[in-house]
Amino acid sequence: MKPLEKQNYYEILEISPNATQFEIRSAYKTALYIYDNGSPVSYSFFSKDERKNILVLLEEAFLTLINDQTRSEYNRKLVEEGVLDEETLYGDDYKKPIPIIDLKRSKVSTSRKTTSGSIESGRESHHIMSKLLALDVITGSDLRKMRMLLGVPLEHIAEYTKVRINLLRCIEEDRFEELPSMFHLKSFLRSYIDYFKLDPGPFVDRYMKRIID
Amino acid sequence: MQHIWPIGGGKGGSGKSFLVSNLGVWLAMQGKKTLMVDVDLGAANLHTLVNIPYPEKCLSDFINKKVDTLDETIIETSTDNLYLISGANNNLDASNLVYSQKIRVLRAITKLPYEYILLDVGAGTSFNTIDFYMISDYGVFVSTPEPTSIENVYRLIRSVYFRKIRQMLNQQDFKSIIEQAGVLCKESSIDYLSAIPFLIKDREPETGKIIELMLQNIQYRLVLNQHRKRDNPNLGFLMCKMVKKYLGIKMEFVGNIHFDERIHDAVRKKVSFISRYPYTQAASDIRELCNKMLLISSQDSIAGDEHVQVHHL
């Protein structure tokens, strides 16, 4: 067995990487029942310190995963470390384009495993999303934020748009000089936005604004 | 095919003998030729539970070599198909059994022609108790939902498992592995016990493989007796999960047996509870968990694992 301190938060709570908030909560509740000081289940099983460590880790795991923002940051970290791949994180249904507009009717959050089933967090991401959409100037990192918020792996966009993933990365990281031409940039950007079923026109304009300036 | 189920638990009074006698009756009622062996030599009760107050022969006759073969000590009970080797009349101090005596008893048990052999191994983690778990991969552990009982059952499981590994290694290797495990588990949260097989494999891949295979065959079962309404019905399931997760031991929770005052009445009157009160919740619990254990055994017999146990003697 992997020692607890080497396990990731999903392993610690014994849930899958695309667990819903409900699942996270109930996993935490079960874990507390098992490891809490007065629990008969683990009575005499651990030393005082071991138990304390386990409880601290569990709380850390729970607090990180229950919050959409900290969770997606944590997910990104796991993906970067190669612990998780984006596929397992989001499942197959993400290959299809995702209409952002539906978010307003909070459909996305129910059809999605990553964002929670709870209405509050749906509202929260909606709030962040509206702020993004209202920006006057849009940067690559805004696009990336939007994508992460919706829990879309870049691979899926690459597959849909048929644009190579490292080129898409250039857009998200504002390294336009590495793209073949301004024309390419615009066209890639258009496809990227199209994936989210948004009107590409205004987006492209707002993105290009900085470059032209 | 012979199935040996050692049935024990860390604490007196948790209901091991009661369970053995009722499982015995139930198996026999289903036409299975069943033998109960009372190896709880210091606190033998089984004869009383099946209403044989004065057993005319017993296990110590074989130990003392009063008789040559173990099957000469078998007595019939009033239930068809159900037989008993009593632990009564034991003037030997059980813990004084020398190694060769124990081996002789264990070997003799594995040769008896019964379909099911239930061993009432009694409480505690003494050398003798653990020995009787060595002849089977299907040890049954009985606890009540109380922390005292749970504590002792965990202790027993660890001791049994520890001994299983230990008997595969020579003293010197074992000692140094233990030291290494001690250091390792200070450095990380990994359990001492679960670290040992890995360390062995690291050091001696050949032996490590054999031990790994042996451990894979283990399929323990947990019974929680005297379950009351306010107890969490999932307690046993979660305990098994702990044992699997931290010790790497496969253990299946086979069920709760409800607390029932009538069990006391049945014991007092020396009648079998399951025949006298067949329609109670507790009786149905016993039948259900017995069937569950039968199912596990039959699956394992198909896989042909059951005989592995005897080599290690």
Ligand SMILES: Nc1ncnc2c1ncn2[C@@H]1O[C@H](COP(=O)(O)OP(=O)(O)O)[C@@H](O)[C@H]1O
């Ligand atoms: N499920 C139960 N409900 C009520 N009483 C029980 C139950 N199981 C056992 N007992 C009581 O506990 C007593 C001790 O059981 P016993 O099988 O002799 O324990 P052990 O062999 O574990 O020491 C029994 O005589 C019976 O009165």
Ligand SMILES: [Mg+2]
């Ligand atoms: Mg007893």
